[in-house]
Amino acid sequence: MGLFGGRKTVFVDADILVIGGGMAGCGATYESRYWGRDLKIVCVEKANIERSGAVAQGLYAINCYMGMQWGENQPEDHVRYARNDLMGLVREDLGYDIARHVDSTVHKFEEWGLPIMRDPKTGRYQREGKWQIMIHGESYKPIVAEAARKAATKVYNRIMVTHLLMDAKKANRVAGAVGFNVRTGDFHVFRAKAVIVSAGGASHIFQPRAVGEGMGRTWYAPWSSASAYALPIQVGAKMTQMENRIVLTRFKDGYGPVGAYFLHLKTYTENGYGEEYEKRWYEDTKALVGDYIDRHPVPTCLRNHAILKEVAAGRGPIRMVTKEAFQDPHKETVGWENFLGMTIGQAVVWASQNIDPKHINPELTTSEPYVMGSHATCSGAWASGPEDYAPAEYQWGYNRMMTVDGLFGAGDTIGGTAHKFSSGSFTEGRIAGKAAVKYVKDMTNGQPQVSEQEYRDLEKLIYQPLENYRVGRNEIVAGTVSPSYLLPIHGLQRLEKIMDEYVGGISTNYMTNGVLLARGLELLAMLKEDMSHMGAEDLHSLQRAWELDHRLLASESVTHHTLFRKETRWPGYYYRGDHMKLDDENWHCFTLSRYDRNTGKWEMEKAPVYHIVD
Numbered sequence: 001m002g003l004f005g006g007r008k009t010v011f012v013d014a015d016i017l018v019i020g021g022g023m024a025g026c027g028a029t030y031e032s033r034y035w036g037r038d039l040k041i042v043c044v045e046k047a048n049i050e051r052s053g054a055v056a057q058g059l060y061a062i063n064c065y066m067g068m069q070w071g072e073n074q075p076e077d078h079v080r081y082a083r084n085d086l087m088g089l090v091r092e093d094l095g096y097d098i099a100r101h102v103d104s105t106v107h108k109f110e111e112w113g114l115p116i117m118r119d120p121k122t123g124r125y126q127r128e129g130k131w132q133i134m135i136h137g138e139s140y141k142p143i144v145a146e147a148a149r150k151a152a153t154k155v156y157n158r159i160m161v162t163h164l165l166m167d168a169k170k171a172n173r174v175a176g177a178v179g180f181n182v183r184t185g186d187f188h189v190f191r192a193k194a195v196i197v198s199a200g201g202a203s204h205i206f207q208p209r210a211v212g213e214g215m216g217r218t219w220y221a222p223w224s225s226a227s228a229y230a231l232p233i234q235v236g237a238k239m240t241q242m243e244n245r246i247v248l249t250r251f252k253d254g255y256g257p258v259g260a261y262f263l264h265l266k267t268y269t270e271n272g273y274g275e276e277y278e279k280r281w282y283e284d285t286k287a288l289v290g291d292y293i294d295r296h297p298v299p300t301c302l303r304n305h306a307i308l309k310e311v312a313a314g315r316g317p318i319r320m321v322t323k324e325a326f327q328d329p330h331k332e333t334v335g336w337e338n339f340l341g342m343t344i345g346q347a348v349v350w351a352s353q354n355i356d357p358k359h360i361n362p363e364l365t366t367s368e369p370y371v372m373g374s375h376a377t378c379s380g381a382w383a384s385g386p387e388d389y390a391p392a393e394y395q396w397g398y399n400r401m402m403t404v405d406g407l408f409g410a411g412d413t414i415g416g417t418a419h420k421f422s423s424g425s426f427t428e429g430r431i432a433g434k435a436a437v438k439y440v441k442d443m444t445n446g447q448p449q450v451s452e453q454e455y456r457d458l459e460k461l462i463y464q465p466l467e468n469y470r471v472g473r474n475e476i477v478a479g480t481v482s483p484s485y486l487l488p489i490h491g492l493q494r495l496e497k498i499m500d501e502y503v504g505g506i507s508t509n510y511m512t513n514g515v516l517l518a519r520g521l522e523l524l525a526m527l528k529e530d531m532s533h534m535g536a537e538d539l540h541s542l543q544r545a546w547e548l549d550h551r552l553l554a555s556e557s558v559t560h561h562t563l564f565r566k567e568t569r570w571p572g573y574y575y576r577g578d579h580m581k582l583d584d585e586n587w588h589c590f591t592l593s594r595y596d597r598n599t600g601k602w603e604m605e606k607a608p609v610y611h612i613v614d
């Protein structure tokens, strides 16, 4: 906190402020510099961009690569694939826009030093599946971060951004952001002409399967704290598809990825009695979703659905049959390396549980739900589309600009565009960066003005948990329990329990209904009331407090969206018990929400889905 507890206020002026230096943020920073040679481009990150975000530990595959140079796939093919997997509902304009540029991004990664495996016979990139290519990706993030570091005017690491600032002169225009340094405690005021939010997805809003000392072990990065959603929501940006949470089938207890196993090693699953089970649930699933079950590949949620039904019928656990593939020494090596490059914990779990996949078929399970916009679901902000491709109704300004002027997004932040993954997120960052530069260069009506009153009020609010703790700490009992404040861990556990029990988490087998959701909203509102009593003993705890605040707002959004969509569009991700069937007649649409921070009210509406690709 500095000498004598004093904290500095640091002012930073930027043309473009990028919040979150993960895959999308690095892409945005890199491309902003390309188009805006003379602009001041600042990237702010709560960790250190060298190893931050969901790719921190590395990856074994780049999951979005067309291979257009070899005629492998075309952008339209990817749109069809994503649309199919999302049961018909994607922003085809945004998805196409990413797909047509993603190959050039991957070529840049290779140029910057990322080792991409090649097929020795063809010389092409080694495919893991139709869209995936295999990489030696332990250093993926540092390689990408280096490009962003060289492009940025300055990267501010260790700054947790808590709020966006709005223009004091012009309504609905962004003007910057505030946050604090998680090491020194200094208050940061960023004044910017355009802001790109790329702050990752949301883990730990639903109760995870791993609890107690294992609670840090989640599938999505535990530090993905929903800032990508809360920051735009706070300032009234419209959000879309927030109900579309993702549930992953993964190796049990370590969340080890299964993609390489299915696609490259050609392993398959069976129930606890060694039987094939997916076909058994065909009619049942067809009754819920109709022809969607006949699509190829079978949508991810529907494959989860078969697993859930089989386990509920008492024939679990579901196992991955590895014993056959692992007899081949090459495949055995690939199987282990797959974890070592990105989820070392799974190898450790297997070692600790005496599981050698050559001799024992390991268990799979379904994860707790996560909210994100870049993997196999598409929650996020509602964004304007590309000028040359988006329908008129999807265009109100610059590409990837949200419904707030000057506020852009990319990666997990932007809704409607599933299956972009790491390469697509970086690509979307580039798209947003280019558009933001144009926005700044076109700015003729004066720069946004930041109000001193606004950031000073926020400063007081941001540090209040430290004050609450200082005043209330003498009253604690049992080590951590206080009548005067709530610690972030207590608030987090309360949030996870509400979401789990009322909004369709693991304890209810992903089931919810209108009554439960309405009660969930009441309980979330009570937690929100208590947030002003948050106590933080140090800066680390203060960061946790604001992460909780962001998770809570995102959770409220998820719950409102889930209540609004009166159908079960994605069985296997969640079920509306009161509307168990997919209803294309009424719900072949996007759900949109807008939060009014003055009244605390949410407005919900539908938006049309345009099928641009045949």
Ligand SMILES: Cc1cc2nc3c(=O)[nH]c(=O)nc-3n(C[C@H](O)[C@H](O)[C@H](O)COP(=O)(O)OP(=O)(O)OC[C@H]3O[C@@H](n4cnc5c(N)ncnc54)[C@H](O)[C@@H]3O)c2cc1C
Pocket (backbone or CB within 6 Å): 019, 020, 021, 022, 023, 024, 025, 044, 045, 046, 047, 049, 052, 053, 054, 055, 059, 060, 061, 062, 063, 064, 159, 160, 161, 162, 198, 199, 200, 201, 219, 220, 221, 223, 224, 225, 227, 228, 374, 375, 410, 411, 412, 413, 420, 421, 422, 423, 425, 426
């Ligand atoms: C377990 C797992 C496996 C995956 N496997 C693959 C794979 O095999 N292949 C593939 O291509 N993709 C994979 N992905 C997907 C890929 O990692 C994501 O699509 C991509 O990282 C999303 O990019 P992003 O920039 O939106 O988020 P991130 O890369 O997570 O970046 C978000 C950044 O924002 C920062 N941040 C968050 N909040 C704040 C705040 N308030 N203030 C400042 N900074 C903040 C974070 O620290 C982080 O650096 C996987 C993801 C996970 C979690």
